[in-house]
Every structure is written in structure tokens, then in C-alpha cells.
Amino acid sequence: MVSHANAEVDTDVVVVGAGPTGLTLAIELARRRVGVRILDRNPADFYPGTRGNGLQPRTLEVFHDLGIIDPILATGQEYPPVQVYFGGSPVYQGHTQRRSEPTPDVPYPVPIVQPQWRTERILRERLAGLGVAVEHDAEMVGFDQDDDGVTVSTAAGSSIRARFMVGADGGRSGVRKALGVGFTGTTRPAERLLLGDVTVPGMRRDVWQVWLDPVDKRVRASIWPVAGTDYFRMSAPITADDTPDLTLEGFQRLLTERTHRRDLTVTTLAAPTDYRVSMRLADRYRVGRVFLAGDAAHVHSPAGSQGLNTGVQDAYNLGWKLARVLAGAPDALLDTYEAERRPVAEQAIGLSTELLDDKQAEPDDRTLQLGLSYRDGPLAAGGRGGDRAPDAPCHTADGTSTSLFDVFRGTSPTLLCLERPGEVPEGVSDAVRAYRVGVDLLDPDGHLRAAYGDSGYVLVRPDGYIGVDTRSADEVAAYLTAI
Ligand SMILES: Cc1cc2nc3c(=O)[nH]c(=O)nc-3n(C[C@H](O)[C@H](O)[C@H](O)COP(=O)(O)OP(=O)(O)OC[C@H]3O[C@@H](n4cnc5c(N)ncnc54)[C@H](O)[C@@H]3O)c2cc1C
Structure with missing residues (x-):
């Protein structure tokens, strides 16, 4: 390994890959004023296609915190009803997703469909608002790390020195390969799809259309209207x-053969892909100062729409930890990234494989990712430590309506002091926002206390999980020191 210990540091973190994972991570770092450069080998006008198009409720909560939920909801849509055909004959129309209304603790109960290119565009715009632009045509071709940092080389011949590097460079990750980290699992040659974004004048846009083989009931073609565009995603x-x-x-030949519709003409084709299903998990997520996130760390079948969502949440877990370690927190905090996120990816691979293998299986609540917990992980303390922190409508001290998710929004942890009368424990640093329930936050309708109880302290991590749930003020202070 080449030593660059004395080389000048250009930035704190280099992110390789500006897909949904890399963009989320760069936002998390930039909004904490951490120096970040984000490189992508694609040109600025690259069209990634519709690809990962189901945004799960937990990801919507992350997007609420990142400040992009409004454009995501304004341009996306709930899953459209499905119209199923046997051969060419319509046999069934209905919904594939259970209808659910928002509740006080779950404001976004159903997935939103959003083409990946638009999710990426919204993330890029948010990042630009924080003063960081994606560096396009910037392929990472190699890197060296030493005790102090990482030196990243690009195809254009430049080199960037950073404290940390994150490979968010997709399933074929060059970062993972260069680290020599195994990608354990299987590829299924028989599970193969042709995918593309097509325009087909005259095709229905009010339903998702699926043609099944009348004999073996296997899917022959699927045509999905992409909201707010003239495109359909065809597979x-x-x-x-x-x-x-x-x-x-x-694609025209396949459309005519599989749908039995001779009247339909494909007039445009974008992002055609020969997609093969793999289920693989990186053996490690961290080697020294280099991390893997998103598809670089785990790939699985599109069934259940877990891929993009799991990547976004990897980034949401890693971002605040990198920022805190760069600000002086113990390095061991960074080891908790793999400890917390690798088991989640294992679950996602298991779930999507189950849905792929059992064609009759309906996606259930596990796909929504609201029940994911770090309860058995290294950062969970006390009763509900590690669980997702639920939302609750409440009021500020002057009576203005708000919600806990708005209170949590931002970059630091939040401490809810639930004792009556509320008291902020001594020794709690300025780095945490402390609220006395009943004094700083009012709970006229009882939603907050219904979700969190009425005694002790709940410390909510910057990524919206409960860190510590305790009656002991000392335990809160010790936890804050550890992170
Ligand atoms: C055809 C297709 C269909 C899919 N359908 C679904 C679906 O229906 N539902 C679902 O949830 N998921 C789906 N997925 C998966 C989903 O798209 C991924 O999970 C998601 O894109 C992962 O995001 P990411 O940011 O981790 O990686 P990616 O989106 O792959 O982004 C990686 C980025 O890294 C860049 N890069 C790679 N190497 C380098 C380098 N050396 N230097 C600089 N930049 C580099 C690439 O250009 C790319 O922009 C699909 C994937 C594909 C390919």
C-alpha cells in the first residue's frame, strides 16, 4: 500500500457512484457541513431508466427528513390497479397493495411509485441546494488507503485525497472488487427479463397491465405507466x-407476441436492459477507511421493491456516523454500520427471494420496511432501543401544530424527556435537542404519550431509530458520549 500520510486532504469523504445510495449519502454529509465529493462515470445526461420504482414507507420517512418528501409525493403516485389477462383476454382487475390511511404513528402508510431517474433527479437537486454538484464523467479507476486517508484515482488522471471513501458504485462495484471483498450468493440464469422504457400510443395509462400464460400462469409481459410521462416500463x-x-x-415483436395486440406500436425505446436476477451479499461492509453501500453491498431480485430502498437506508445509517467520527467521535461507531445494516440486507434478500419463488405470494407488511429494527445491534440500549421511532402529531410550546417527524428533522439526536414534570437531565450536551414533553412539546391529543409512554427518556438517533430508552439520566449521558 502506498503511503500518502502527508498528502494534503482534498475533502472528508469521496463517494463513488451517484445512484440513489451515493446521492443520499452525499446529502447526509453535506447537510452536516462535511466535505464531500461525489463521482460518477456516467455523463450528466445519462438516463438510468425506470428501474427501482417502488419507494417504501420507511424510505418516504427518510425523504421527509431530507426535505424532499414534497416533490416525491407531488410527482409520484400510489400503485395503480392491476389488469390481468390470460392470453389476450381480460380476467381480473384489482389492487395489489392493501389500501391504508395515515395514522398518528405512520404518516406514509403505502409505497409510492416513482421512476428511479426522477428520484435521482430530486436527490441531485437537493444536493445541489446544499452546494454540492455530482462530478460526471469521473470514473474511479483505483485507490490506495493508509492510516490517515484514501487516495482515489480517476480515469481523467486526477487524484483526490480524502479521510474516507464509500463505494456506492452498484452491483458490479469496482470498489468491492478492488478491496477483495467476496460477494457471496447466486445468480439465476433462468430468471431473466428484458426491461425497457417504451412509448406506445393508445396504450391504457390507468392500470398496470400484466399478461399471463393461460396454461402455466407465468407472466409473459408487464406494462407499467410511468407517472407524469408518456412512458411505460415494459418487462x-x-x-x-x-x-x-x-x-x-x-421490443415491438415481444409486445405483439405477448399481449396479442396487433394494433399497438412501440414508438420509442429507452434504457433497454437484459436483466438477470442475482442474490448476493458482500462479506464485509468496511475495510479500513473504505465502506460499501447500496447495490455494491447487496443485490437481489426486484420482487418486493427492496433494492433501492435498502441502499437509501444504508446511506442514511452511514452518513451521520461518518460525520460524527470526523467530528471526533470514537472510530468504533463506524463498525456499527456493518453490524446494523448487513443483517437488514440479509432479510431483504430473503424476502425478495421468497416473493420471487412463490409467484402467488402477495407482498406483505415486511416489504414496507417499517418494522426493521436494530434491536439486537451494538447501538441499542433499553426497552425499545433499536426500534424505529414512530411519528406523533403534537404541538410546540406556543400551541402551533407540529409532528415528531418535524421535530426530529435535522442532523442531531433528539431527546424526549417524558417524566412529569419534564426535566432535562444534567450532563446532556448541546449536541442533542432536548424536549420536555408537557412543557416544550405539548400533547393535547395524547398521541405522543401513546407512542412513547410517560416516564423516563427516549433518545432518538439522527436516523430516526430509538438509541436509548431508559429511566436513567446517566445512561442517556453515557450513550451520547459513545456516539
Ligand atoms: C434493470 C434494473 C431493474 C431494476 N428494477 C428494480 C425494481 O423494480 N425495484 C427495486 O427496488 N430495485 C430495482 N432495481 C435495483 C435498483 O435499481 C438498485 O437497487 C438501485 O439502483 C441501487 O442504487 P445504488 O445507488 O446502490 O446503485 P446504482 O443505482 O447502480 O448506482 C451506481 C452508480 O455508480 C456509478 N459507478 C459505477 N462504477 C463507477 C466508477 N468506477 N466510478 C464512478 N462511478 C461509478 C454508476 O454509473 C452508477 O451511477 C433494478 C435494477 C436494474 C439494473
Whole structure:
């Protein structure tokens, strides 16, 4: 390993890859005033396609905190009803997702469909608002690390020196390969799809259309209207032996054959892909000063829409930890990233494989990712430590309506002091926002106390999980020192 210990540091963190994972991480760092550069080998006008298009409720909560929930909801839509055909004949129309209304603790109960390119655009705009632009046409081609930092080389011949590097560079991650980290799992050659974004004048936009084989009930084609555009996402399974035809004519042929509709014409094709399903998990998420996140660390089937969501939440877990360690917290905090997130990826791989293998299975509440918990992890203390911190409508001291998610929004932990009368324990540092329930936060409708109880302290981490749930003020102070 080359030593660069004396080299000048250009930035705190280099993020390789500006997909949803890298962009979320860069926002998390930039809003904490951590120096960050984010590189992507694609040009600025690259069109990634619709790809990961289901945003799960937990991800919507993350986007609430990041300040982008409004454009996400304004441009996305709930899952449209599905129209199923056997051969060419319509047989069923209905909903694939259970209808749910918001509740005091769950403000975003249902997934939102949003093409990946638009989610990325909204994330990029938020990042630009924080003064950071993605560096396009900037391929990482190698790196060296030493005790003090990482030196990253780009294809254009420049080198960047940083304290840490994060490989958010997708399933074929060059960072992971260069680290020599294994990617354990399988690829299923028989699970193969042709995917592309198409325009088809005259095609229905009010439903998601799925054509099944009347004999074996297997999906033959799926056409999904992409909200706010003229596009449909078309997917059609092919066999392991097929030679994929990624041209417009190839997609036209598949559309006519599989839907039995001779009247439909494909007029545009974008982002055609020959997609093979793999289920793989990185053996490690950290090697020294280099981390893996998103698809670089885990890949699985699209069933259940877990991929993009798991990547965004990796970044949300890692961002605040990197910022705190750069500000002087113990380095061991960074080891908790793998300890907390690798088991979550294992669950996501298991769930998406289960949904892929059991074609009759309906996505259940596990796909929403609201029940994910770090309860058995290294940062969980006390009763509900590690669980997701629920929302609750409440009022500020002057009677203005707010919600806990608005109170939590931002970059520091939040301490809820639930004792009556409320008291902030001594020794709690300025780095935490402390609220006495009943004094600084009012709970006229009882939602806050219904969710959090009426005694002790609950410390909510910057990523919206309960850190410590305790009656002991000393335990709160000790926890804050550890993070
Ligand atoms: C065809 C397809 C369909 C999918 N469908 C679904 C779905 O329906 N639901 C779902 O949840 N998920 C789906 N996924 C998965 C989802 O798209 C991914 O989980 C998601 O994109 C992961 O985000 P990421 O940021 O981790 O990686 P990516 O989005 O892959 O981003 C990685 C970025 O790194 C850049 N990069 C790579 N190497 C370098 C380098 N050396 N230097 C600089 N930059 C580099 C790439 O250009 C890219 O922009 C699909 C994926 C594909 C490919």
C-alpha cells in the first residue's frame, strides 16, 4: 500500500457512484457541513431508466427528513390497479397493495411509485441546494488507503485525497472488487427479463397491465405507466438460452407476441436492459477507511421493491456516523454500520427471494420496511432501543401544530424527556435537542404519550431509530458520549 500520510486532504469523504445510495449519502454529509465529493462515470445526461420504482414507507420517512418528501409525493403516485389477462383476454382487475390511511404513528402508510431517474433527479437537486454538484464523467479507476486517508484515482488522471471513501458504485462495484471483498450468493440464469422504457400510443395509462400464460400462469409481459410521462416500463421474461434483442424492433415483436395486440406500436425505446436476477451479499461492509453501500453491498431480485430502498437506508445509517467520527467521535461507531445494516440486507434478500419463488405470494407488511429494527445491534440500549421511532402529531410550546417527524428533522439526536414534570437531565450536551414533553412539546391529543409512554427518556438517533430508552439520566449521558 502506498503511503500518502502527508498528502494534503482534498475533502472528508469521496463517494463513488451517484445512484440513489451515493446521492443520499452525499446529502447526509453535506447537510452536516462535511466535505464531500461525489463521482460518477456516467455523463450528466445519462438516463438510468425506470428501474427501482417502488419507494417504501420507511424510505418516504427518510425523504421527509431530507426535505424532499414534497416533490416525491407531488410527482409520484400510489400503485395503480392491476389488469390481468390470460392470453389476450381480460380476467381480473384489482389492487395489489392493501389500501391504508395515515395514522398518528405512520404518516406514509403505502409505497409510492416513482421512476428511479426522477428520484435521482430530486436527490441531485437537493444536493445541489446544499452546494454540492455530482462530478460526471469521473470514473474511479483505483485507490490506495493508509492510516490517515484514501487516495482515489480517476480515469481523467486526477487524484483526490480524502479521510474516507464509500463505494456506492452498484452491483458490479469496482470498489468491492478492488478491496477483495467476496460477494457471496447466486445468480439465476433462468430468471431473466428484458426491461425497457417504451412509448406506445393508445396504450391504457390507468392500470398496470400484466399478461399471463393461460396454461402455466407465468407472466409473459408487464406494462407499467410511468407517472407524469408518456412512458411505460415494459418487462418480459426470456429464457436462459434466448438471444436478447434490445432494439425497438425486438421490443415491438415481444409486445405483439405477448399481449396479442396487433394494433399497438412501440414508438420509442429507452434504457433497454437484459436483466438477470442475482442474490448476493458482500462479506464485509468496511475495510479500513473504505465502506460499501447500496447495490455494491447487496443485490437481489426486484420482487418486493427492496433494492433501492435498502441502499437509501444504508446511506442514511452511514452518513451521520461518518460525520460524527470526523467530528471526533470514537472510530468504533463506524463498525456499527456493518453490524446494523448487513443483517437488514440479509432479510431483504430473503424476502425478495421468497416473493420471487412463490409467484402467488402477495407482498406483505415486511416489504414496507417499517418494522426493521436494530434491536439486537451494538447501538441499542433499553426497552425499545433499536426500534424505529414512530411519528406523533403534537404541538410546540406556543400551541402551533407540529409532528415528531418535524421535530426530529435535522442532523442531531433528539431527546424526549417524558417524566412529569419534564426535566432535562444534567450532563446532556448541546449536541442533542432536548424536549420536555408537557412543557416544550405539548400533547393535547395524547398521541405522543401513546407512542412513547410517560416516564423516563427516549433518545432518538439522527436516523430516526430509538438509541436509548431508559429511566436513567446517566445512561442517556453515557450513550451520547459513545456516539
Ligand atoms: C434493470 C434494473 C431493474 C431494476 N428494477 C428494480 C425494481 O423494480 N425495484 C427495486 O427496488 N430495485 C430495482 N432495481 C435495483 C435498483 O435499481 C438498485 O437497487 C438501485 O439502483 C441501487 O442504487 P445504488 O445507488 O446502490 O446503485 P446504482 O443505482 O447502480 O448506482 C451506481 C452508480 O455508480 C456509478 N459507478 C459505477 N462504477 C463507477 C466508477 N468506477 N466510478 C464512478 N462511478 C461509478 C454508476 O454509473 C452508477 O451511477 C433494478 C435494477 C436494474 C439494473
